[in-house]
Amino acid sequence: MKKEMSAFHLIVISGFIGILLTVAIFYLTNIFVTGERAVSAYCYDGSELATEGPISAFNRAVYQSSGSLDFIHQTQYTLFGTVNGSLVVAGNNDFLFNVEDREHGYHYIDDYVGSCAFTEEEKALILQNLQQRMAAYEARKTEYLLVIIPNAQTVYSENMPSYYGSISESTRLQQLDAYLLEHDFQNFINLTDDLLEAKELEDIPLYHNTENALNSLGLYYTYYAIYCTFSDTVLANTDFMWRDEISFDSHMTNGRALAEKAGLAHFIQNNTVSLSGNTKQNYRFLHGSGAADTSIMLPFYVPSEESGCPELLLQFGREQDRLQIEPYFSNTFGKVTYQIGYEDDAEIFAAATPRVVIQFVYENELSALLPYENGASSEG
Numbered sequence: 001m002k003k004e005m006s007a008f009h010l011i012v013i014s015g016f017i018g019i020l021l022t023v024a025i026f027y028l029t030n031i032f033v034t035g036e037r038a039v040s041a042y043c044y045d046g047s048e049l050a051t052e053g054p055i056s057a058f059n060r061a062v063y064q065s066s067g068s069l070d071f072i073h074q075t076q077y078t079l080f081g082t083v084n085g086s087l088v089v090a091g092n093n094d095f096l097f098n099v100e101d102r103e104h105g106y107h108y109i110d111d112y113v114g115s116c117a118f119t120e121e122e123k124a125l126i127l128q129n130l131q132q133r134m135a136a137y138e139a140r141k142t143e144y145l146l147v148i149i150p151n152a153q154t155v156y157s158e159n160m161p162s163y164y165g166s167i168s169e170s171t172r173l174q175q176l177d178a179y180l181l182e183h184d185f186q187n188f189i190n191l192t193d194d195l196l197e198a199k200e201l202e203d204i205p206l207y208h209n210t211e212n213a214l215n216s217l218g219l220y221y222t223y224y225a226i227y228c229t230f231s232d233t234v235l236a237n238t239d240f241m242w243r244d245e246i247s248f249d250s251h252m253t254n255g256r257a258l259a260e261k262a263g264l265a266h267f268i269q270n271n272t273v274s275l276s277g278n279t280k281q282n283y284r285f286l287h288g289s290g291a292a293d294t295s296i297m298l299p300f301y302v303p304s305e306e307s308g309c310p311e312l313l314l315q316f317g318r319e320q321d322r323l324q325i326e327p328y329f330s331n332t333f334g335k336v337t338y339q340i341g342y343e344d345d346a347e348i349f350a351a352a353t354p355r356v357v358i359q360f361v362y363e364n365e366l367s368a369l370l371p372y373e374n375g376a377s378s379e380g
Contacts, residue, residue, distance in 0.1 A: 088262040095159040095209045096258035096268065097152065101364045108212075108364065112153055112160065114168025122370060123179045129371045130180070134187055136344065143356045146188035147226060148173060149214060151363040152207040155195045173363045194225040204250045204273050211256035212364065215273040216324045217248050223328035226358065230310075237308035238332050247276040275327060283330040292339040292348045295330040302334055310355035311335040315342050317365055342368070 089097040089109065098108050110116040118126070134144040150173060153160055157167040168174075177190045195206055198221040206218030214222065220243070227240060252269040259265045283295045304310045312333050316322040322338045329336045337352035339345070342359055361368060 088258050089161060090262075091153075091156075091159040091161060093159050093209070094268055094271075095152070095156060096211075096255075096262060097160060098212050098258060098364070104365050104367045106364045106367060108151065108153060109164065111171050111363075112157075112164060112167055114170035116172065117170055117175055118172055118366075123176060125371055126176065126366075126369045127180060127183055127185060129369060130185060130187070133344075137357055140349075142354055144187055145226070145229065145356065145358045146369075147222065147358060147360045148177075148188060148190050148366070149222065149360060149362045150190070150192045150195065152212045154192060154363060155199060156205075156207065171363075172366055176366060189225055189229065191222060191225055194221055204248065205271055208256050208270055208272070210259040210268055210270040212258070212362070213256075213318065213320065214324075216275050217273045219321065219325045220246070220328060222360075223325060223332075227332070233308050234310060241328055241331055246279055248273050249276050274324075279327055280331060281327065291345065292337050292352070294335065294337040294352065295326070297330070297334045304334070304355055307334055309334045311337075311353050313337045313339060313349065313352040313354035313357045315339045315357065315359045317342070317361065317368070321360060 087099055089099060091097055100107050107116055130146060137144040154167060154171070154173065160167070173190065173192065180188060195218065198218075199206055202217060204217060206214060206221065208215055220241075223241075224243075227235075227238075230238075250271060250273050253272045254270065255265040255268045256270045259268045259270065262268075283297050286294045286296060302309070310333065312329060312335070314322070314325070314329065314336065316338065317340075319340055322340065326336075326338065335353070337348065337354065339348055339352075342361075
């Protein structure tokens with residue numbers, strides 16, 4: 001007498017058939033309908049194979065097809081909340097976090113758990129480099145300020161996967177902050193506390209959820225923290241952009257760099273925050289040399305000797321930060337020069353005539369402060 005099929009067995013068989021049908025659909029779609037060849041089959045010498053067996057055709061259709069890979073990545077993220085762990089970490093609230101920055105030899109996760117600290121020698125070299133850079137500017141009657149922007153995982157650590165635990169108290173940034181203060185170097189701002197405080201005041205994020213970068217709102221609070229360091233004379237002679245005087249638009253867009261890296265750019269949307277279109281623009285740009293751009297306030301620029309408003313030279317590692325922070329500084333200070341890169345360029349400096357040089361560095365880029373990194377020197 002035959003046993004009746006249990007509900008469990010029925011579910012297992014149905015699931016197995018569903019998987020086979022899904023694979024078959026992708027196979028047939030990519031091979032026979034679209035004819036997509038994401039990666040052509042070539043011999044080692046570059047000549048194309050004359051024939052292609054069913055296994056290699058299947059691999060190309062499923063694992064080398066952008067459509068198939070997108071489906072696999074989306075299914076993995078939907079079912080398990082994970083992505084390609086070697087490149088990106090999936091967090092809560094659709095936050096994606098980077099794993100490694102090869103350019104700067106930095107591992108985000110190792111630093112998060114406190115296992116890639118600077119050596120004592122490296123911290124001493126960074127301090128020496130910053131002191132020499134500050135002295136070089138002081139010789140030209142210019143102040144120097146270093147601004148360190150924390151990683152998204154530092155400010156939004158609650159969105160990191162729980163299996164990593166709480167953020168370590170021995171990250172590179174925390175150790176360097178303490179070391180610089182211990183050795184009486186005061187010309188820097190660690191924005192961690194400022195951004196953590198701002199996060200509690202806002203209903204929208206300060207960072208892109210799919211890229212380790214501040215958005216326009218986060219850069220507003222960067223501007224605010226820097227502005228508060230200026231003297232009473234400067235504060236009295238500038239028109240600060242108060243938070244209640246400006247508004248921001250929040251809209252969902254395609255995922256940014258980390259979503260693209262995970263193959264989920266069209267699946268995980270980025271909560272993009274930008275300044276509203278009615279933000280004032282009380283400045284214009286001078287004809288630039290290509291290496292830097294300079295804005296002057298309207299209706300006309302008054303030098304700092306008369307206005308009490310210092311000329312600024314802002315140095316960035318990222319173009320998008322420069323573009324987003326521009327409305328704040330250019331609407332506040334009479335003359336602002338924006339430079340991509342940290343080199344002490346004599347031509348740019350001469351044209352900028354700065355009273356203050358401000359260098360912006362992200363937490364993952366701290367190794368760029370070493371004198372032998374990326375061509376940096378005491379003057380660059």
